[in-house]
Amino acid sequence: MEYYNDPDAPKANTLIPASNLLVVDDHGAILLQRRRDTGQWALPGGAQDIGETAAQCAVRECLEETGIVARITGFLGVYTDPNHIVAYADGEIRQQYETTYIGRPVNGEPTVNDEADAVRFVQPVDLAQYAIHRSMRQQIGDYLAGTYPYLG
Numbered sequence: 001m002e003y004y005n006d007p008d009a010p011k012a013n014t015l016i017p018a019s020n021l022l023v024v025d026d027h028g029a030i031l032l033q034r035r036r037d038t039g040q041w042a043l044p045g046g047a048q049d050i051g052e053t054a055a056q057c058a059v060r061e062c063l064e065e066t067g068i069v070a071r072i073t074g075f076l077g078v079y080t081d082p083n084h085i086v087a088y089a090d091g092e093i094r095q096q097y098e099t100t101y102i103g104r105p106v107n108g109e110p111t112v113n114d115e116a117d118a119v120r121f122v123q124p125v126d127l128a129q130y131a132i133h134r135s136m137r138q139q140i141g142d143y144l145a146g147t148y149p150y151l152g
Contacts, residue, residue, distance in 0.1 A: 001085070005083045009085045015094070016048075016097045020044065020139065021061065022140065028124065029121035031105070041130045042133045043100070043139065056127045068107075068119075076148045078098070
């Protein structure tokens with residue numbers, strides 16, 4: 001369950017660094033995955049593992065979640081909002097903390113997996129047709145507007 005600016009949201013009990021990778025192909029299309037858990041479209045990304053950098057995390061998560069090997073070409077920003085809370089069934093209540101990188105595809109094909117039931121490159125003009133996760137929409141919007149790096 002996600003909460004945004006909700007005074008009734010539970011108090012966070014964890015803060016886990018996560019990294020996303022906004023991958024743009026040669027035609028300007030953005031790589032998105034449809035998450036199995038929410039049904040919403042999102043950038044590939046996830047929790048950082050001990051022993052890896054935030055950038056390595058973004059590249060690893062992209063490959064795991066989309067089948068696309070990508071290289072980092074830039075930095076979009078740090079997205080952390082204490083009013084964006086995610087409550088998990090196991091009792092973890094997480095405050096948002098994401099670093100988002102910009103990348104280019106190097107190899108691979110969009111591939112479904114345990115976390116994503118659809119993966120594709122989407123042209124910016126078509127984004128309105130997709131149910132994109134609110135925090136991802138902000139990040140994509142910042143990229144398209146050229147208003148990065150965002151350090152909020």
